[in-house]
Amino acid sequence: MAKKKEKPENDKIKDLQQFTENGDGEFLTTNHGVKINDNQNSLKSGERGSTLLEDFILREKITHFDHERIPERIVHARGSAAHGHFELYEKMGKYTKAGFLNDTKIKTPVFVRFSTVAGSRGSSDLARDVRGFSVKFYTQEGNYDLVGNNMPVFFIQDAMKFPDLVHAVKPEPDNEIPQAASAHDTFWDFISLMPESMHMIMWVMSDRAIPRSLRMMEGFGVHTFRFINDKGKSTFVKFHWKPLLGIHSVAWDEAQNISGKDPDFHRRDLWEAIESGSFPQWELGVQLVDEKDEFKFGFDLLDPTKLIPEELVPVKIIGKLTLNRNPDNFFAETEQVAFHPGHLVPGIDFTNDPLLQGRLFSYTDTQLSRLGSPNFHEIPINRPIVDIHNNQRDGHMRHAINKGKTAYEPNSLGGGCPFQAMMKNFGFTSFLERIDSKKIRNRSKSFVDHFSQATMFFNSQSDAEKNHLINALRFELGKVQTPEIRQRMVNLLTQVDTNLANRVGEALGITPKTPEQPMNHSIPADEDRKELQSKKVKPPVESSKALSMKNTIKDSIETRKIAILAANGVDDKSLNSMKKTLEGNGAVVKIIAPKMGMITSAKGARITVDESFLQAASVLYDAVFIAGGQKSVDALKAEADAIHFVNEAYKHCKAIAASGESVEFLKLSYIDVNAKDEGLIIEKNGGIEKSFVKAIAQHRFWDRENARKVPA
Secondary structure, eight states: OOOOOOOOOSHHHHHHHTTOOOOTTOOOBOTTSOBOSOSSOOOBSSTTSOBOTTOHHHHHHHHHHHTSOOOOOSSSOSEEEEEEEEEESSOOTTTOOOGGGSOTTOEEEEEEEEEESSSOTTSOTTSSSOEEEEEEEEEBTEEEEEEEESSSSOSOSSGGGHHHHHHHHSOBTTTTBOTTOOOSHHHHHHHHTOGGGHHHHHHHTSGGGSBSOGGGSOEEOOSOEEEEOTTOOEEEEEEEEEETTOOOBOOHHHHHHHHHHOTTHHHHHHHHHHHTTOOOEEEEEEEEEEGGGTTOSSSOTTOTTOOOOTTTSOOEEEEEEEEEEOOSOIIIIIITOOOOTTOOOTTEEOOOOHHHHHHHHHHHHHHHHHHOSTTGGGSGGGOOSSOOOOSOOOOTTOOOOOOSSOOSSSOSTTTTOSOOOOSTTOSOOOOOOOOOOOOOOOOOGGGOOOSHHHHHHHHHSOHHHHHHHHHHHHHHHHTOOOHHHHHHHHHHHTTTOHHHHHHHHHHHTOOOOOOSOOOOTTSOOOHHHHHHHHSOOOOSSSOOGGGOGGGSOOSOOTTOEEEEEOOTTOOHHHHHHHHHHHHHTTOEEEEEESSSEEEEOTTOOEEEESEETTTOOGGGOSEEEEOOOHHHHHHHHTOHHHHHHHHHHHHTTOEEEEETTHHHHHTTTTOOTTSOOTTEEEETTOOOHHHHHHHHHTOOOGGGGSTTTSOO
């Protein structure tokens, strides 16, 4: 697919391009522009003498090399990112005065970073984990950062517990094991003592934690924020990113295989999609709640472990995000970008969510540590597109050259500049929220229910998704070495769903017991809290369609990777017709053969092989087609790796197609060619292209996971 060429959309991109180095046809220079005559030898006292301290070129080069790495993020260390723009569908002036949400004619430039949470920079993309989904909008009123995840809730209710959560999930400090994994004692010890985590645990143990692609996952702002209009009226808002390709996952066994075959799977997928012109897109949706309805739901809008079911408050789609340009330099952009939920514009404000409130301190502190300077906002990827005017000066790595003698306000020597933006509805003003309370270390009684939404999420899953979630818990808790922790967790699961607890307990050899008092250590055990915690709370809705990936978009195969297995003597019509149909529907097709190089078709055509069975793996593809041609099929029959390729694709519930002589090849696999299976497209006389496209669009055929059909 030809790459779409786009001109720079605005001054922000032009501004960034001023910092882009292109050394084509240029002389080598120092960092200060001095041309270098010899870059091969250091300055010495004679040919075999000691190196001289005055060699400023050597010292500059070595010093820069020594400092080329900055401390990685404590969380969200492994990331991928891209540039793009946001377009508004309709003006939101009724709810917010934010300029970029009231102008449908502009394209607001954005930089989006996706990430895993627990692992280091060198970990696998396919770890079972939450995914970060952070968007920096370069608006005409300054930068706005929507710093979210691919899950709408979080593990904890108060930022006081964040260091504990991260310390628990990170590799254990005595042996630094395991990397990028939660299947170990310290994590589940913490979780088993923190019932407020149960809703998030349902999400992390679900297929949402192992997405097929970063382009095929949702994003959420997690917290409840406020929109403020030009009259000062507040409306509660939750943010949603809905992928136009739908929400899709991989199987857990498949994820483990991908981690070995291509740990950069998600990063590579995002990069290649953008390079090919298949630009990832999401629609921005908002759930809006009037101030007067703050307490109508039976759960607290300020509780970050709760979501608002879409059945109660529908998501209003207001705009579209498009990613259309890869970074020019990973370090300068993806690694140095600094997000912060406190980067706001007029018209958007905070709520008193105690997790959000703590993040407002944490992010600035983190950037100061990582990027080494209070001037991290001057790094090109972090700079706003509007001018900066303030009295902040100096500091490590200051870029701006400030003129004038006044660096204070008020002043008269500088004509009073820069001025405060004191005109009505001009500049940022905080929402006038009434506060009348005592200083206290406590948590609201409205935060006490920890299980109703966990139950709602589990009820909302399809049978296949429930099985995956149960198996994930079996796997994770099976890695826990301390019996008491396993027992506590299975006991907690009884508060979510008794069948869930029984099935997990059965695999672990544990009999579930109802906890005497499933209390959160974070909430003092006074009498009314004891009563609240022992009371079973009914979920806000029994189940929600939006929480199951079974109900996602399944009408496109755009950007799906399809493997065509072929060898010398492949039938021209069989291969060419399928390849043309798949590519015509936006899929990426790769020819897999016994050896690299070229194969020759039955009619003598030379065909380039993309991968051999030595490099290829079914887990890196969404579907498989075995092309016809007797000679080709005979060659594939002799390849054990070809048979394994198809068996593994079938095991992972992918669409498989065969026509003509290739049907005989399938009989060597453990696939029953006579079985009733919507994902198995077989026709000895050909003409299966449309049926195969339809099957690929369905993503997976989870009914195959019946143990009698799919060996381990």
